[in-house]
Amino acid sequence: MSRDSRDSRGARAWRWVPLTPATLLLLLFLAGPIGYCVWIAFTDTQLTGASGSHFVGLDNFRRAFADEDFRNAVWLTLVFTVVSAVLGQNTLGLALAGLMRAASRPVRTLTGALVITAWVLPEIVAAFLLYAFFRREGTLNAVLDWLHLPSQNWLFTLPILAVSFANVWRGTAFSMLIYSAALAEVPRDVTEAAEVDGAGGVRRLRYITLPMIRRSIGTTLMLNTLSTLSVFGLIWAMTRGGPGNRSQTLPVFMYDQAFLKSLIGYGTAVALLLLLVGSLFSVVYLRLLKVEV
Amino acid sequence: MRPNAPPTLAPPVLALALGLVLTACGGGSGAGDTNTVEVVYNRSTDNNIRFKDAFLESVKKEFEKAHPGKTVKLIPVQAPDNDYATKAQQMMRSPKTAPDLVYEDTFRINSDIKAGYLKPLDDYLAKWDAWDQFVDTARAAAKAEDGKTYGVPDGTDTRGLWYNKEIFAKAGLPADWRPRNWNEVLDAARTVKREVPGVIPLNVYTGKGPGEAAVMQGFEMLLYGTGADPLYDPAAKKWVAGGKGFQDALGFVRTVYGEKLGPDVSDALDPNVGTRVATEFFPEGKLAISLDGSWMGQNWINKGPKEWPAWEKDLAQAPMPTQHGQAPGKVSMSGGWTWAIPQKANNPDLAWEFLKTLQSRENAVRWDVVGAQIAVRKDVAADPRYLSSMPGIRFFTQLVPYTHYRPALPVYPQVSTAIGEAMEKVTTGDASPAAAAKAYDEQLRTIADGAVVEK
Numbered sequence: 001m002s003r004d005s006r007d008s009r010g011a012r013a014w015r016w017v018p019l020t021p022a023t024l025l026l027l028l029f030l031a032g033p034i035g036y037c038v039w040i041a042f043t044d045t046q047l048t049g050a051s052g053s054h055f056v057g058l059d060n061f062r063r064a065f066a067d068e069d070f071r072n073a074v075w076l077t078l079v080f081t082v083v084s085a086v087l088g089q090n091t092l093g094l095a096l097a098g099l100m101r102a103a104s105r106p107v108r109t110l111t112g113a114l115v116i117t118a119w120v121l122p123e124i125v126a127a128f129l130l131y132a133f134f135r136r137e138g139t140l141n142a143v144l145d146w147l148h149l150p151s152q153n154w155l156f157t158l159p160i161l162a163v164s165f166a167n168v169w170r171g172t173a174f175s176m177l178i179y180s181a182a183l184a185e186v187p188r189d190v191t192e193a194a195e196v197d198g199a200g201g202v203r204r205l206r207y208i209t210l211p212m213i214r215r216s217i218g219t220t221l222m223l224n225t226l227s228t229l230s231v232f233g234l235i236w237a238m239t240r241g242g243p244g245n246r247s248q249t250l251p252v253f254m255y256d257q258a259f260l261k262s263l264i265g266y267g268t269a270v271a272l273l274l275l276l277v278g279s280l281f282s283v284v285y286l287r288l289l290k291v292e293v
Numbered sequence: 294m295r296p297n298a299p300p301t302l303a304p305p306v307l308a309l310a311l312g313l314v315l316t317a318c319g320g321g322s323g324a325g326d327t328n329t330v331e332v333v334y335n336r337s338t339d340n341n342i343r344f345k346d347a348f349l350e351s352v353k354k355e356f357e358k359a360h361p362g363k364t365v366k367l368i369p370v371q372a373p374d375n376d377y378a379t380k381a382q383q384m385m386r387s388p389k390t391a392p393d394l395v396y397e398d399t400f401r402i403n404s405d406i407k408a409g410y411l412k413p414l415d416d417y418l419a420k421w422d423a424w425d426q427f428v429d430t431a432r433a434a435a436k437a438e439d440g441k442t443y444g445v446p447d448g449t450d451t452r453g454l455w456y457n458k459e460i461f462a463k464a465g466l467p468a469d470w471r472p473r474n475w476n477e478v479l480d481a482a483r484t485v486k487r488e489v490p491g492v493i494p495l496n497v498y499t500g501k502g503p504g505e506a507a508v509m510q511g512f513e514m515l516l517y518g519t520g521a522d523p524l525y526d527p528a529a530k531k532w533v534a535g536g537k538g539f540q541d542a543l544g545f546v547r548t549v550y551g552e553k554l555g556p557d558v559s560d561a562l563d564p565n566v567g568t569r570v571a572t573e574f575f576p577e578g579k580l581a582i583s584l585d586g587s588w589m590g591q592n593w594i595n596k597g598p599k600e601w602p603a604w605e606k607d608l609a610q611a612p613m614p615t616q617h618g619q620a621p622g623k624v625s626m627s628g629g630w631t632w633a634i635p636q637k638a639n640n641p642d643l644a645w646e647f648l649k650t651l652q653s654r655e656n657a658v659r660w661d662v663v664g665a666q667i668a669v670r671k672d673v674a675a676d677p678r679y680l681s682s683m684p685g686i687r688f689f690t691q692l693v694p695y696t697h698y699r700p701a702l703p704v705y706p707q708v709s710t711a712i713g714e715a716m717e718k719v720t721t722g723d724a725s726p727a728a729a730a731k732a733y734d735e736q737l738r739t740i741a742d743g744a745v746v747e748k
Contacts, residue, residue: 047382050703243721262706
């Protein structure tokens, strides 16, 4: 910024002037609420049933770790994230991107349009579509009946897998787009050279393509994971976290505690812990990204 | 900002920023509009059920005619009851969004009073002749621990067993069925299961989805038939933990769903099951018995969501018996809703004027008739239009002497949520009644801050 040393301190201070409104707004609307949230997590604030709130230190966090339902929610969140983001969206996105490179233009256009449609649908619309697909009298069971395969009540017997599948269906397009761009960057002559040297498809993928798009893989994993960790509407509309608490991931658990049980303080503490889970994932991915080819 | 920055620009910049901030924070309700009463109420999730909306619209017209220049803004919240309450509580937190009048379930009102959301109405009530017409239990419904009254009830309800005489005839059960204890209720359901396949024998609301409907119509109708004060001990002022009645009531629910006497478990746990019972299971002859409320008939009368003229002929009611038939032999629960004025309302006086119009004798009769409510006013209860409004209204009014009210305490809604979870666990078979009761006891200690008594 500074072009010459004749800049006096006063002039440098001047540069802050245009930034003031933005800084103020950020402080007010971003830092303020975040700070307030952190504060609330250390109090016993309630939505109803108590007039005041008091500072209770780490009580909410102690309570969370002793709470069987919280542990269940952490476990389900990990299952949901690993199954739907890391395995589902990521692998399927890469596979689709790879297949589309080899496909003819009309096939490519059609597939792309279908996958992206699922992505641009509002979350709640997608949730109801998938609810209608999985419910007992839904499309999936109708198809299974028609094929004379045993049908079952998916949302009741395998709720966490049903919502995981829903999230894969909805979020794959994003990975597919990133991977399509990444694969387009892989130079043709390198893969062709490997082919001439007699490397098969699997070996080419493993030793050439994947290392070359490693950075994109890291980025995709990170973004997928963070967006999947915070999925609420999809699960809420499909199962409400039930039956029992068999699909109650952390965001749903948080809502249940804060707004259904009125324990705003405890719910906010859980939200902070969710933030922690997200950061852990991010740190792991950043570490993975640092490795040079 | 550095202190040595020229001050010339700072004020306008600050002013601009503040201006932005202030405009961004706008968009609340018409704060300062003294001529509008904002009324928040819950609209049914079934798009065919609009009798409450129609009634409020007509009162709005009447009020606006009588008070030129004043308007009533009806704000319906279409959501399940739990979500409606959450939304209303959040609106009441700020004067910008607080309505002037809010419809409150009596079981939550103490919780909201304690949170400081509502205004005491004693000054208004003292000058209101009609208040003497309200029966004492109703006047106490919205009375807080501080002795002040915070809401005006518009009706109450009782609960019992509804059964389908046609299905009973097919199953060889009597048309004037009067079960004397829990076992006779279950036996009738088992008979229906055996004799009339394809029909749901017995509906008992359960689980977190239906929320308070499950806790009150389902669980408490059982629990209060097991002994005296099974949930809260008013003498000791403590909640009851480790009760045998509690386990037995869960055991009944477990039996219903374990023996497949109830609706399919995933249907039973769905938040909309109540709507389905009223508009689908009963009218289509798919359900034999339902442990349900006095208001059921409103679904099938004129302008109801599901026209079903034959219901008076097909359905009958029986009182819910106590566990072993011990005295008094019958059990019922009562609740109801009240109109209350939020502490942060902009126009409390105008809201009160509207409330008086809402609760004029004429409108009270009309509401109890269209809402299939049990009257809480002596003058309404004696009105021939009310008494002839609905088959079964006499039956349900006769249950009033046997009825119980929920413990009207601030933490009750949390207790209710804990009960709903215990019910859901035994319904899905995830836990035995004993284990679910134990988990409830642990939650109860947290909720009641250890103020529990073992029974």
